[in-house]
Amino acid sequence: MSTPSLTNGPARLGYLLAVGGAWFVADQLTKHLAREGARRPVTVFESWWHFHYVENRAGAFGMFSSFSEAWRMPFFYGVGAICIVLLIGYFLHTPPAMTLQRWSLATMIGGALGNYVDRVRLRHVVDFVSWHVGDRFYWPTFNVADVAVVLGAALMILESFRAPRQQVSAG
Template identity: 35%
Template sequence: MFKNTGWSWLWVSGLVVIADQITKYLASSHLELYVPHKITGFFNLTLMHNEGVAFSILADQSGWQRYFIAVVASLIVIWLLYWLKQNRKHMTLQNVALVMVIGGALGNIWDRIVLGYVVDFIELHYKSYYWPAFNIADSAITLGAVLLIIDAFKNKDESSAG
């Protein structure tokens, strides 16, 4: 029924969620909250709990953001699933982009609902300049967004040729 649609790629979302949850579990089990573990001169593993959205926006709120963010993210996942279902299976780049975003969003939604915060642990920095901590789900969302932009440019001529 869905084998010729973009839904045939949903297994990638499953892999993203599994990798995300395993790495968050390992980080939570082996790292102390807010204590950096230097890996290289620009990369630390540092366990953090993000109660907000990107860059900890809304983290200082009273708790309403937990459910609001989960609902908004869930609505976005539903929209992306609809989009993916409309796609043909051979639309590889766009389908992979969508399932990466879906998997990443689901990983972070799970944290938000179950824990009340998102587990972050990857920390990049240059000297005293630190990029906000992130996780595998965030990486998948970012990669998916970049692939969607590439797909839009790559297929721009094809869509305007008709």
């Protein structure tokens, strides 16, 4: 099996910038709005959805919250950068015909960059979407970047269950 060529690089990068860039801009814009105006909770639906500004200094679901910031921040910087580079490499080697996979990867890259920029610039990630069921079950507060990463990963998983495509050989 040969590695797909990286021909038509500008088109691939344009696609990545369009899809990933749209997620990145949406994430950064909504976080800006949350920082500027939603420091007080805003009710969307009383019993289950609020906007509530949170500065997340830990990882997803509060992971690594008990570790010192001196250890946590370099860890997040290193792992975040490695993940973004690997996702970009995977994207650039994904054949153009695999549209859903390319869209999923670009979506994850946009989301990962959104949270990475927060960590580097603010030393925390801005979260603001709070979902809950009454006063009993609270989902961890999240942001648009988190939605992009989870949506992209879920679509990649769904794509993996699809029937493999027949490769057409030139010859």
